[in-house]
């Protein structure tokens with residue numbers, strides 16, 4: 001029983017306390033890895049958040065939010081836009097927020113995803129990249145994307161396998177309306193901390209290799225990996241974007257979410 005005092009049930013904490021605690025842990029992990037805390041971007045994943053929670057996070061000054069389904073991204077962005085317009089009228093100052101698309105995208109939803117996202121983390125095929133390229137050409141505004149890699153080679157996972165990544169990156173590099181900014185990866189669901197670390201190390205190695213080969217010019221600089229359960233390991237391996245949902249939002253809201261069903 002000697003360690004019991006140190007542990008506080010995270011869900012007893014307020015949103016503010018959970019958010020601050022995660023920021024603190026990100027900073028500690030960054031420093032431990034010899035990096036600056038401000039060089040790690042936190043994307044708060046809002047798929048199980050209430051609109052009130054998102055507004056509260058915005059009031060802390062948080063700007064980067066992630067959604068894994070386009071349909072929900074559309075709803076969220078509309079709700080939050082309305083709120084931001086009201087804020088602007090009230091305060092006279094503009095608060096900008098950025099949406100990150102982190103989940104798989106059906107072809108018929110690409111247009112919306114491109115329109116609403118600052119960064120698409122989940123490009124998992126050349127075909128999807130081509131569709132994104134077409135849609136961003138229509139907008140005459142290049143979009144930043146990450147390639148989702150499946151370094152563990154899991155059949156159940158989205159993502160491009162390690163062996164195919166170089167080829168796909170080279171293809172994306174020729175698409176003028178699309179900027180390939182780096183890689184995204186997820187740890188396997190099974191295998192625990194050791195397997196997660198191994199996966200992150202391999203993704204980081206691939207990332208460095210591609211970067212050194214000169215793809216994307218000086219723009220190939222983002223490595224998105226790490227979620228609630230493994231973001232510290234991801235930072236240790238070299239992540240500069242982490243995507244954290246439940247550890248900040250709280251797991252209890254998932255059931256209450258009207259969007260928790262299938263598409």
Ligand SMILES: *Cc1c(COP(=O)(O)O)cnc(C)c1O
Nearest residue numbers: 045068102227228243244245246
């Ligand atoms: C849901 C999700 C996350 C966040 O997961 P948590 O475990 O809730 O932090 C991160 N990345 C992707 C792609 C997700 O779908």
